[in-house]
Amino acid sequence: MTNGFPSGFTWGAATASYQVEGAVASDGRGPSIWDTFAHTPGRIADGTNGDVADDHYHRFAEDIRLLADLGLNAYRFSIAWPRIVPTGSGAVNPAGLDFYRRLAETCLENGVTPYATLYHWDLPQPLEDAGGWLVRDTAERFRDYAAVTHDALSDVIKHWMTLNEPWCSAFLGYGSGEHAPGRTVGTEALKAVHHLLLGHGLALDAIRSDGAAYGIALNPAPIHAASDSPADRDAARRIDGLRNRLFLEPLLTGRYPADVLEDTGTTAWFAEREADLPLIGAPLDFVGVNYYCPTTVAAPDGLISAPGTSSQPGSENVVAVDTGLPETQMGWPIQASGLRDILVTINKLAPELPLYVTENGSAYPDVVTADGTVEDDERLDYLRRHVAVCKDLVSEGFPLKGYFAWSLLDNFEWAWGHSRRFGIVYVDYATQERIVKKSARWLRDFLA
């Protein structure tokens, strides 16, 4: 036992390809929807993009050594589809596979277990041009890419996740348009949900083999009603449906929640695709949970946003409510007990299933002090509170197998660009210097 955790507990930090790699035109990588989106004026808060990011493509060895020096034993990274299959379908790019082989081998040389995610949002642009996640073909192309990647790397990577946070891909990408590809198609975004989950199921079916573990990383969250009024309780039901049950139930029970399909007028469309459910609901070896905060909602009278502009299709009259909890720089309320709540919810659906916290972290406006350190006490406190929840759960015998901090490095925070820092390691974007923050130093001491 280390500090109340069993010795086999996985301690890691996570990143994602577009957020850290840079080198967007190197060694045959094709364009992704995030290249297009980030280069579209007005899309990114501070006008930055992922062209260089943390230059992790060239500095991964240094970054993995840094992670190992913190005492972490796992690195969760994502594989960029457009490095492996630059146009999304057809020709495979051996240089892309070589890059991830070197990255995984460097992990192993440092005593770090690689955890790979196959899709953390960088869809090859030609596939978006052909309809993106709104069309079934994209799910089939994802299966092909997953199979090629797994065939090439399964000797060095034994932990695989298909998708990261399909809620974001569907509802921020095709609902509110805050994320690439920036479309606002209203309840049609539900089609993206199904094609993402189908892509997961097809990929899993193609790659699953003995001696490795296969899962998916979701971003479920506890949803509370602002009051006991029927309207607020119905708002919470709707948002819980879209955020949580629409993903957890097909994956873990093989059925879509009927009320969500009714709310969104998609019952008939989903009924025609019922034959896909056994693939989507095929057994998993683990579920990854990316947890940041709970949400409290209300349904005031009157329409708040026009249909087609909400990240919550079918719930346009629902608003998030400030409950007075302290917030991170993202405006996300801090409530570590929410991590327990959501893990318990999943455990009730699948009692034996191993769970991981595959992301957990907070953004704060860090500054480098005169003596060159970063004293991120608020992030340290956030980290400590959430690790304490994990410790309690593990001591109760709950099947929680690991914890990954988001993120190893400050990075390109999607629509916020470089204006939000989530790293436990600071990155000076002008010089690419890395500075281990106080939160990471705390984690290192905690694990020592």
Ligand code: IFM
């Ligand atoms: O940076 C993201 C990550 O890519 C997915 N999960 C949430 C993080 C913070 O917003």
